[in-house]
Amino acid sequence: MSSEYRRLVRLAGFATMTLVGLMIFTKTWAWIASGSAAMLGSLTDSILDISASLMSFMILGYALRPADDDHRFGHGKAEALAGLGQAAFIAGSACLLGFHAVERGLNPVGVKHSDIAIFVSVLAIVCTLALVAVQYYVVRRTQSIAIKADSIHYKGDILLNVAVLCAVILSDMGIFYADALFAGFVAFYLLFNGWGIAKESADHLMDKELPDEDKAVILELAKHHHDVIGVHDLRTRQSGNIKFVQLHLELPEDLPLWRAHQIAVEVMESIKNAFTGDIDVLIHQDPVSDKSKLEANA
Secondary structure, eight states: OOHHHHHHHHHHHHHHHHHHHHHHHHHHHHHHHHOOHHHHHHHHHHHHHHHHHHHHHHHHHHHTSOOOSSOTTOSTTHHHHHHHHHHHHHHHHHHHHHHHHHHHHHSOOOOSSHHHHHHHHHHHHHHHHHHHHHHHHHHHHHOOHHHHHHHHHHHHHHHHHHHHHHHHHHHHTTOTHHHHHHHHHHHHHHHHHHHHHHHHHHHHHTTOOOOHHHHHHHHHHHHHSTTOOEEEEEEEEEETTEEEEEEEEEEETTSOHHHHHHHHHHHHHHHHHTSSSOEEEEEEEEEEOOHHHHHHTO
């Protein structure tokens, strides 16, 4: 695992802790001053965000360890475990917020000190936009599952903070049910978001194949070599930021061993060069003696 990968992941972690910590402080102040249910929902989400992110990056510290004798394929799947943990936190916060939204809907209360709540909501939107920009850069460079899960959630938080801003403004105008309505909307959105994160994390834990477009590129590169007759038994998966590829190359049976090995190395290098990030390619060479097949592929 490259030093740049470690550096970028840690950069994302530092940015998350700093900006979310600032948002928690200001949202606590705004909730106490205004009594807004929507602001409480946003505060609850931020507290669970930083708890989930802290757990996520603690697990990432383990995931970043290089392969060892007991974990020959590395520790990358720990990232998917972090993603499942985040999904659980998100689902829990959504349920709690949903109950509070129902209570506030049955007993509507006006928002006090709405100017403070509006200021904090705008500040939260700016901070979240900055955080998403950092995470987008890191995900684009590393393809980290844990950072991607964090980024998906914080993108949703932009919408969440806009909803809180609308709820406070409408409540200030005398539309008291808006506070409960937007709090319920946020709860539903969090549940939907958590399901997406849980599904992607489970796919990685269950060794789901790489996307079809990636597999098509791998097959095309393998078949493109002029000495390769065919390719079969392609298998792929991903663990953390490392992609694993296994395939069989069909080669003429009269090739010397050194040449068959050289062809496999050339195919392996072409596949590695086609993808960003770490990729582990394992190739098995199969001798082909069927002359009709050789002629068909000539």
